[in-house]
Amino acid sequence: MKIYDKILTKNGKGEITSELKEKIIETSLKLFEKHGFHGVTVKDIVEACGTSKGGFYHHFQSKDELLYVIHDKFISYVLTRAFEAKDTYDTPTLQLYAIIQSFVKVFDLYKPHISVFYQESLYLKPQFDHLIKKKRDQYKKIIFDVINEGQQKGEFRKELAPEITGMSILGMVNWTHKWYRRDGEKTIEEIAAIFSDIILNGILTDAAIDQYQQLLLEKPAMKPNF
Amino acid sequence: MKIYDKILTKNGKGEITSELKEKIIETSLKLFEKHGFHGVTVKDIVEACGTSKGGFYHHFQSKDELLYVIHDKFISYVLTRAFEAKDTYDTPTLQLYAIIQSFVKVFDLYKPHISVFYQESLYLKPQFDHLIKKKRDQYKKIIFDVINEGQQKGEFRKELAPEITGMSILGMVNWTHKWYRRDGEKTIEEIAAIFSDIILNGILTDAAIDQYQQLLLEKPAMKPNF
DNA sequence: TGCGCAAGACCGACCGGTTGGTCTGTTCTA
DNA sequence: TAGAACAGACCAACCGGTCGGTCTTGCGCA
Structure with a gap:
């Protein structure tokens, strides 16, 4: 059973952000760098993060x-x-x-x-x-x-x-x-x-x-x- | 009614090629440059060329x-x-x-x-x-x-x-x-x-x-x- | 010169897998 | 307990590629 990371934190610019959002950005970054934006699906990203579509679309419009x-x-x-x-x-x-x-x-x-x-x-x-x-x-x-x-x-x-x-x-x-x-x-x-x-x-x-x-x-x- | 271009011609390197093939390359080039490879579908290309899927896949494997x-x-x-x-x-x-x-x-x-x-x-x-x-x-x-x-x-x-x-x-x-x-x-x-x-x-x-x-x-x- | 025909060139409806995005429901936090 | 955070089944649209069929051309032959 996964314990959810809900702790709010601050990123470099002092904006309030969540750990999951940062993790999605960092993970997708590595994937995009290697396979390109279109070579990576949302499914790939959420699986690499250990999250779900719901988690992803909660933080990003698209x-x-x-x-x-x-x-x-x-x-x-x-x-x-x-x-x-x-x-x-x-x-x-x-x-x-x-x-x-x-x-x-x-x-x-x-x-x-x-x-x-x-x-x-x-x-x-x-x-x-x-x-x-x-x-x-x-x-x-x-x-x-x-x-x-x-x-x-x-x-x-x-x-x-x-x-x-x-x-x-x-x-x-x-x-x-x-x-x-x-x-x-x-x-x-x-x-x-x-x-x-x-x-x-x-x-x-x-x-x-x-x-x-x-x-x-x-x-x-x-x-x-x- | 379309008259087919069947005349074989030679490209810069002396290879034998067809007019349609050259046209596909040139047309897709402009589309790719503007919208990127994944922003352009095969359908887009063949429509811009006035040809068909069949015509495309006759000249290219993929x-x-x-x-x-x-x-x-x-x-x-x-x-x-x-x-x-x-x-x-x-x-x-x-x-x-x-x-x-x-x-x-x-x-x-x-x-x-x-x-x-x-x-x-x-x-x-x-x-x-x-x-x-x-x-x-x-x-x-x-x-x-x-x-x-x-x-x-x-x-x-x-x-x-x-x-x-x-x-x-x-x-x-x-x-x-x-x-x-x-x-x-x-x-x-x-x-x-x-x-x-x-x-x-x-x-x-x-x-x-x-x-x-x-x-x-x-x-x-x-x-x-x- | 004309005919028959095989092969290449091209057509376009169709298919199956994929993908971004949605939606309802559940869990966590304040 | 309200509302944010997240889960995950589901869907409709799309897209690369296929395949049976048609049209055109070039050539052997009479």
Whole structure:
């Protein structure tokens, strides 16, 4: 006989939620990541949770709402960190550096969310899609703004179109969800450092590279010809 | 009364195929890109083609095989171009440059294929998945090989881990399918030029940057302090 | 040139399994 | 004891795939 978990608890954002609801989210996350939204049935989810259809539909209007909740969790987090970065630092280079650092690190924290996010966003119903799209656009805007400001202040090379540069950064980092493993060879910090290094070397002016030397990887002493 | 198209024709690779089969592929491509593999039924496809279930299953074993054909078309193309790049040029920098150029340009030619590829690869049945995975791994290997060779020859900075560098290039370029429009502000050649510039500036040694100056974007005369 | 015919191309009604979602009833908590 | 939390049998719609049949084409043969 199952003893029901009825204790109300609080999630990361201070919202009141139930243990079962959290468990459904976490369990479905793993299933979605592996088999995709349409490769997992509600039956699969409730069985993996040890609950029932009734339990599921008590907490979620529909399977689609569950997908929305998963999307929202990650995007809300990453957006908050980007706002923080803009507030904390006052030069575009430092802001961009901080954004990249937090953006990469988020893959360590929310990798399953992110995988589902990019794999299944096509299947979000319009009502939910609008909400997510808004936050995603906000995030892109922050990056574009930082790049524009950097070019105006002479820290970033003006010959690089800001929108394309922005998308190249988003692409490089976003793609991480396709290959990053927590138990892989490199830590998330090492990966973040390499990404930052490539991008900053790629888009900073010569003067700015000198100025922000400490953000870049150490250059090993160059041996003459080997 | 419908007049049947029975004329056999040849596709790009010289294979004999029928007009209906090509039409099914093209039509389903657009539908998949918009609504996803599971958002489109076989009924939707055959109605959009003006054919029937019978017509569809005469040309394809299953809906899954159709997905495979779409995947294979793009990946085969991009792989061929990468082999060509390795054969044609003899320094890692030029090889990497050529690979990036052809890799980016492919998005202009096969954007719907690529979108479906990255959106739906999770749903490929094992039998088809193995075939695709092989080609994808080959492509990654080419890029990693070029980077390793570039570091050994002193053209690429040794402090950047080759696997992470490779994935950053793949990510930056692959992400293009999420935002590129043929009627957008930048042409695919301009996008390719910017990507190449950021990456080469990001990973080449100072000596190599001087040597391969012509591959990079013109630096506008730097005004002293504005 | 015309005829007969086999085989490929295509049609579409139908089937069986699946799936998201419902509904009534039961158990737990405040 | 009210109402929230949950159980689980049930259902209607859907969807990939089948199958017997029809139409068209190309070819051997006279």
